[in-house]
Amino acid sequence: MEVQRHGGKLYEFASLHSSPDNAWEHELTGLTGAPGTGPCLSIVIPDAAPDDGPFTPMPARHAFVRAGGGQVPWPVLTEFVDLVRAAGDLVAEPVLTAADTALPLTLNAWEHDGRRYEVNQFHFADNGSWCYELHEVVPDSTANHYIDVQIPDTQPDGGPFVPAPSDRVTLTMHGDWTIPWPVFDRFLAAIRAAGDIVDP
Template sequence: MNEIPGYRIVAGFRTDGVAYELRSTDPAADGPYLDIHLPDATPSGDHFTAMEPQHAEVHARAGGSVPWAVLYWFLGKVMSIGDLSGLRGPAQPLPARQVWIHDGKRYAVGPYTLSEDDGVTSLIEVVPGESLTVRGTCWIPWPVFRRFLEAVERSRSQP
């Protein structure tokens, strides 16, 4: 089932791959705006062939927050398809100031304000166990997003 109270998953093909979007079922809602894009390894072919998971991206846009339980439901459904089943292994710990560097770009997680001088590409605010909120618009590489979720989850389980 691709729907729970208040939210649904919409999957669709694009010219360069497939996207799984998390949408609110309330037409008046402001968000969430979150989708996972899987690039096609054979875009000129007759069928979709997903690239390796490290090429997938999470597209997030400001507007509304995603409750933690809804986010995990969405990710569980998308990961059950199998195209994102790679990249297993332990999560990297949250680095100082919660900034990751991936392919030369900086990604930040935290409840604080960063200046443009920090060179941060994207800022995700998290209230573990409650919600995820994105500031701005960003494409977050799947490995960064997945490691971020694992690190947040691990921090929740520590005393």
């Protein structure tokens, strides 16, 4: 268990065995505010041999992310993901190519295990930021589950977009959504590849 502080708020990283999922779960939870009101994000790695000995992670393509709502600062998110990778539970991860992480300025469609996802990017004038958005295409669904990463614009009133330092970037989770780990990881990698994540 580890606690991180960012912008006056506390975030806890924890790892535990999830019996209902037969999986190992790495969880990021916001501690500031009333219980249950902070952000909650989990990376879940299924056990390849749940009835036989110690935890054996399945390949990373079987892992998934539970985005339970709320907002997480980019530095906290990346520290969390780095710790999960360092734990060695994300095995046999696919190597992302430049083509995988290229995001055109129009809507971009991804496929994973028969499911379709769309990535969009646009200038969010309401709060002066550049926004990257990921959602699953589910015909006839009325659910509104998606995630977005917002990068504040340091000159929102004129001129080209100039990204603010990464300590002001946020991931916001809307609704309660389960995302395949490869899709979530590709989304983060594509944002980094776009060059809009700037060190403080």
